[in-house]
Amino acid sequence: MNTAYENASLRRPRPELLEPTHTAGRGNALDSVMSRMPSFNTVSVATDCAKHGKQRWQVTEAVANTGNVQCQKCQWEHDAQQEQLQYLKGSLLASLDIPSEHINADFSQWTVGGDDQTRARIAKIINFAKHYAANYRKGHANILLTGNTGTGKTKLACLIVNEIVRQRYYAQMTVAFKRSGQIQHEIKATWDKTSSDSAATYIERLSRSTALIIDEVGEGDTSAVDKWADKDREQLSAIIDRRYQLRLPTIITTNMTEKEFYDHMGDRASDRLRQNIVQIPCVWPSYRVLTGRVRTL
Ligand SMILES: Nc1ncnc2c1ncn2[C@@H]1O[C@H](COP(=O)(O)OP(=O)(O)OP(=O)(O)O)[C@@H](O)[C@H]1O
Ligand SMILES: [Mg+2]
Ligand SMILES: [Zn+2]
DSSP states (O other): OEEEEOOOTTTSOOHHHHSOOOOTTTHHHHHHHHHHSOOOOEEEEEEEETTTEEEEEEEEHHHHHTTOOOOHHHHHHHHHHHHHHHHHHHHHHHHOSSOGGGTTOOGGGOOOOSSHHHHHHHHHHHHHHHHHHHTOOTTOOEEEEEESTTSSHHHHHHHHHHHHHHHHOOTTOOEEEEEHHHHHHHHHHHTSTTOSSOHHHHHHHHHTOSEEEEEEETSSOSOSSHHHHHHHHHHHHHHHHHHHHHTOOEEEEESSOHHHHHHHHHHHHHHHHHTSEEEEEEOSOOHHHHHOOOOOO
């Protein structure tokens, strides 16, 4: 883009149009204010952009002096696009399929408690989580959050994904939050003749989510009959396998230990996950118990 300047001294507006007329008695004070104000004289600047061709713009001398006047039409288009992106990002954050208490939540809603050692460890985890979200991309690590009930695994997973949307948003971004049992349930629903989805398209769509949380793996997510339970795990494994091919990370929470989880998932999915995974054992007291009010009457 070329920027050419033209001698604007002849085109400058007459001074009386730029400067306010003096009011009797206040002239001196106004003079001193005006003398400290930056110059608002404008000059005409030419730009030549590949898209909009040659254009002329009236800009202040200060702007012209930067020597970097861009095509304003490009700038307007860029601003409109940014505004549209902000809008889409806002609606994605507001519509995320995550528990309502976590919609739009951020790390400021995470309370750090416990003894010094626990606090230091949690601070390290939160630092990692922020860094992970800020740098989220294809090929990024999977995350496995393990630990007892109420320790904030689901909350932490949701905070990370909210932060990914805030920091890494682009117009085609899609985010999914699914309890593991819900995935099995929704796959079974595709078997119904009236369903517009097939199991394969459902799995493909879910697998392609930019960010995916699979919550509560092992929690009522497999059928009681062994044959069906194997089928259920196969489907979960298929999603992990597909995301592995697409180099898309998965964030998983479970009450199982790491070993139990990998045994549950089987070698195929576990190997793929473990190729690049950050394991976060949430071994601190349950937040529900710490803050709960239990009364026995
Ligand atoms: N560090 C924390 N700061 C503030 N709130 C928290 C924290 N940890 C957990 N909570 C809150 O405690 C409740 C339980 O957290 P959460 O559901 O994330 O636990 P969980 O580990 O997923 O439990 P479960 O294994 O039963 O699913 C939620 O209401 C959550 O917002
Ligand atoms: Mg949970
Ligand atoms: Zn332009």
